[in-house]
Amino acid sequence: MAAEPSLFARVAQWASCQAGRSWTFVAAAAVVVLWALSGPFFGWSDTWQLVINTGTTIITFLMVFLIQHAQNRDTQAIHVKLNELIRATHGAHNRLIALEDQSEEELAAAREEMRRVAEAAEAARRLVEVKR
Template sequence: MDRLFTAIASRIAAFAGQPASFIIALSVILIWGVTGPLFGYSDTWQLVINTATTIVTFLMVFLIQNSQNRDAAAIQAKLDELIRALEGARAEFVGIEHLTDTQVEEIRRKLEEEVAAAPPGRRPTETVDRLLSRR
């Protein structure tokens, strides 16, 4: 079931991000708008577009969330592999995505303090400034 859902979700998410899907959605809205006078701008006419857009939005939330979760997990696995493979990397960082937001924020703050205390020439602000001055 997971593979089937992943395959379907991936295809729909890929299609939803294409210009063709935007053109289709825009066309549906334009056709709906043009048919307004034909149906006398009735409550049913309005209900059709409201119901359709609500259903599409509801389903797309789950597909987008699934796609983001899958992408985040893949990136996390790649980062964990880099940490594991690099000599001198701190293996304690593998799996920190499972900590609480407060714990992750504390780790981030301490890392920034550690970097700020780095010797001159190794500070990220100097590197960033050098890169920005290359324009």
């Protein structure tokens, strides 16, 4: 049974979904157009400019947290899925499971090992092609 997501997780999920919809972009573009069209009525004043600057800054600030939350969640899900594929694949290197939790040096060593394995496999493939 899955645990109930926190209030933040539910709000962030909902807000992320809404922010990614086409109507949200259209609404944001309409706000900018209305703001620009209202310029002459406010005499292109500093307050008129401050309204859009403040609004966009606040929205951008909040969106950073929503985007980071969504990215963290997606990354964790992908890691779990990849770990399961590694675990279930015969001949796979189980030490690669949870590699994202290892040190930079261990990650670099694993990347180098995989590069060598790929190069060896490519060399073997070429050898087979030459023999044909």
